[in-house]
Amino acid sequence: MAEPGQAAGENGVGGRAVRVGTRRSQLARIQTDSVVEMLRELHPDLHFEIVAMSTTGDKILDTALSKIGEKSLFTKELENALERNERETPLDAVVFHPKNCGKTLGLLPEKSVIGTSSLRRAAQLKKKFPQLEFRDIRGNLNTRLKKLDENEEFSAIILAAAGLKRMGWENRIGQLLSPEDCLYAVGQGALAVEVRAKDQEILNMVSALHDGETVLCCIAERAFMKRLEGGCSVPVAVSTMLKDGQLYLTGAVYSLDGSDSLKETMQTSVNYPQQNEDGPNDDVQHVGITAKNVAGQAQEAAENLGVELASLLLCKGAKHILSVARQLNDAC
Template sequence: MSAASAATAGSEDGNGKVTRVIRVGSRKSQLARIQTDSVAEKLKDLYPEVHTEIVAMATTGDKILDTALSKIGEKSLFTKELENALERNERENPHDAVVLHPKNAGKTLHTLPEKSVIGTSSLRRAAQLKKRFPHLEFKDIRGNLNTRLKKLDEKDDFSAIILAAAGLRRMGWESRVSQLLGPEDCMYAVGQGALAVEVRARDRDILDMVSVLHDPETVLRCVAERAFLRHLEGGCSVPVAVHTEIKDSQLYMTGAVFSLDGSDSIKETMQTSLVMDTQEEEGSSDDPQHVGITARNVSSRDQASAEKLGVDLACLLLSKGAREILTVARQLNDAR
C-alpha cells in the first residue's frame, strides 16, 4: 500500500482568474512518484479545472537505509510523514514476486540450489518462505526497487530477491518477474497492492473528488485486513500475513501469524456476507471511518461487516496462541 496526501490552495492563472490547486505529497522514490502521478492524472481527467502540484518528501523509511525495517522500531515508516492512508484506489495484484539473478534464469524457488541466498527486507516473507523452502537461506536487503535490482544483478550476493508484484508492474518491470507466489507459498501483507490517498477530514470537497476513485471490493478487503492487523497489534516487527477475496457476495479472509523462522504458525480462514450496495444509506450525513478508511461510495454496512470479520479472525488466532507467537517474534527480532 502506498500513500499520497492532498491539500488545497488557490492561485491565479494568466488572466487573473483564481483556479483550484491541489498539492499532493509523495515519497521521493521513483515508484512513489509513479503511483502519485497516476492518481493526479486521474483527478485531472475527472476535474479539468483543477491543477495538481506534486510535493516530494523523504519519509523515515527512506532516510534509514542501513537498518532492517523490522529493527527501526516505528510503525508507518514510509507513511508517517504523509500520515495514515485513508482513501484507496483500485488494487493491483497483491501477491509477492520472485526476481531471479540473471544466472538463474528459468529456475524457481523450488529448483534453486541448496543454500541459495534470497534477499528480502520483510519478516513476513522470510518467515513463510523459510518454512516452505527450508533448503534456501534468507538475508536482509534494503533500498528502493532500483537499488535492490542493481544489487541483485551486479553482484553475486543474492540468487533472487522477493518484491511486491504491484511495484514491479507500476515501474514497468513485469518482465523481471520470474515467479508469482500464491497464498500456498507466501500470503501477502495487509493492504499490499492497494493505493491510498490521505485527505484532511475538513476537506470534504476533496473527499468528494477522490471518492470516485474507490474500488468497492478493494476497500472492503483492505478494511478487513487493516482491522485484523490492528487487533493483533502487528507491524513490521512481526510476521503477519493475509489473503482476501470476494466471491458471490462473500468476503473470505485467511490470516496467519508466524515465528521468525516459520517453524511455528497459526492460520485460519473466516468469511462474511456482503450486500455490495454502492449507494449511500439514506440519512447518512457524516463520514464514518472504518480502521482509518473513509469510503463514501461503499456501503457502510459492508464496511462494518468487513471490519468485524478482521477483528473476529484476529480474536480466533489470539485464542489459539497468536499473542505468544508474536511476543516471542518481537523479542527475538529486538535481540538480533
C-alpha cells in the same frame, strides 16, 4: 498498510489549487502521477501540484525495517482513504539473478541466498524452503535490483509484484508466489490517498476513484492487523477474496523461522446496497479508511471480519507467537 507513495492535501480548492505530497522514489512518483492524472481528467479546472518529500523509511537505509522500531515508516501517520485503479495483484514475486533465469525457488541450489526486507516473507519461505538462506536487503526497487544483478551475494530477491508492474518491469518476475506459498502483506497492491479527515471537498473529489472490492478487502486486512497489534517487527500475513457477496479473509501469524504458526480463514456477507441519501454515518472511518461510495454496512461487516479472525487467532495463542517474534527480532 496500503502501498505507500502518495498523499493528497488541499491548499484551498476555492483557489483552484490542490497540493499532492509523495515520497521521492520512482515508484512513488509513478503511483502519484497516475492518481493525479485521473483527478485532472475529472477536474480539469483545478491545478494539481506534486510535492516530493522524504520519509523515515527512505532516510534510514542501513537498518532492517523490522528493527527501526516505528510504524508507518513510509507513510507516517497516514490514515488511508482507498482509491483505485483497481487493486493491482497483491502477490509477492521472485526476481532471480540473471544466472538463475528460468528457475524457481525450489530449483535453486542448497544454501542459495534470498534477499528480502520482510519478516513476513522470510518466515513463510524459510518453512517452505528450509534449504535456502534468507538475508535482509534494503533500498528502493532500483537499488535492490542493482544489488541483485551486479553482485553475487543474492541468488534471488522477493518483491511485491505490484511495484514491479507499476515500474514497467513485469518481465523481471521469474515466479509469482501464490497465497499457498506466501500470504501477502496487509494492503499490498492497493493504492491509497491520505486526506485530512475534515476536508470534505477533497474527500468528495477522491471518492470518485474508490474501488469497492479493494476497499472492503483492505478494511478487513487492516482491522485484522490492528487487532493483532502487528507491524513490520512481526510476521503477519493475509489473503482476501470477494466472491458472490461473500468476503473471505485468511490471516496468519508466524514465528521468525516459520516453525510456529497459526492460520485461519473466515467469511462474512458484504452484500449490502449503497444508500443514496446522505446520512449521519456518511463519513464514518473504518480503520482509517473513508469510502463514501461503498455501503456503510458492508464496511462495518468487513471490519468486524478482520477483528473476529484476529480474535480467533489470539485465542489460539497468536499473542505468544508474536510476542516471542518481537522479542527475538529486537534482540538480533
